Amino acid sequence: MKSRDKKTNDVPDCLKLDNQLCFPLYACAKAVTHRYRPLLDPFDLTYTQYITMMVLWEKKAINVKELGEKLYLDSGTLTPVLKKLESKHYISRHRSEQDERNLIVKLTEEGAALKEKIVTVPEQMSCCIDLTREEAVELHKLLHKIITTMK
Amino acid sequence: MKSRDKKTNDVPDCLKLDNQLCFPLYACAKAVTHRYRPLLDPFDLTYTQYITMMVLWEKKAINVKELGEKLYLDSGTLTPVLKKLESKHYISRHRSEQDERNLIVKLTEEGAALKEKIVTVPEQMSCCIDLTREEAVELHKLLHKIITTMK
């Protein structure tokens, strides 16, 4: 029924969009990110800028490399994101004095203060993801399993 | 333990990257798409081009609107993707004679032939996603639940 050669409409099952795991994953990630937009607009943040801020709320100072490891992003993506956040006065960017290769990113007061206002965002998001607590935990577990084995 | 106000390191739990569902989703989708790259390179296809071809292998002719509904993409994304696929001679693009607003996308012979060669790709992918059959089914179910409730 699900072998490679079994065909309906002369396409192997494994080449059908809906039989793949990757496509729902891709579609779902886009749909969720999309939902963030109206929630983040009032704070003048994009989703990528938001997750960058999340790292900083947990860790006041961090360099680009370490930030990239947490977010799975490289400096090519992060440099412009960080410059944007700096221009919004949410973060500061300075070279480390010990090692000038490192760029240290820090929250500004304004950036730190944002944390208090923005807690409504994850609350609103979890509302519109219509899963039970158990389903959410299960999904989280499965996603992490893939992420760790992929790395 | 997981209330909004419960804090460790003075960040509410709900604002921690790893407590969110959206971030693992985003990270996982990127990791999987990334894995496609070396598999698709020999066919000179990007992931987006690949899923576009998948729709066409199932449905020989389709217009941009319908294609966009299947892939959750708009014409702003699809127009350049389709032009690229056309330049690679995998598809043809023609206006419908009945309604000139519609652009009809069709497989070329070369594009149709690609299907036979590319079946190894989903096979290789399913190998490197380290889930049991049951886990994969469960993940698929959960993702679809989110996608449908989000739309």
Next chain:
DNA sequence: TACAATTTAATTGTTGACAATTTAATTGTA
């Protein structure tokens, strides 16, 4: 110490994603 190797960010170039707008064709209706 000198200089090769490594490390860190930034830059460049390509592709993707999407909002907002534009253009052209078709449909609805006064």
Next chain:
DNA sequence: TACAATTAAATTGTCAACAATTAAATTGTA
């Protein structure tokens, strides 16, 4: 029929993602 409203795709502009390369600082070692 005339023309307003709608529809489909393309265009424009912005941000994101990532490979590959570059520039600068640091580290390792002959």
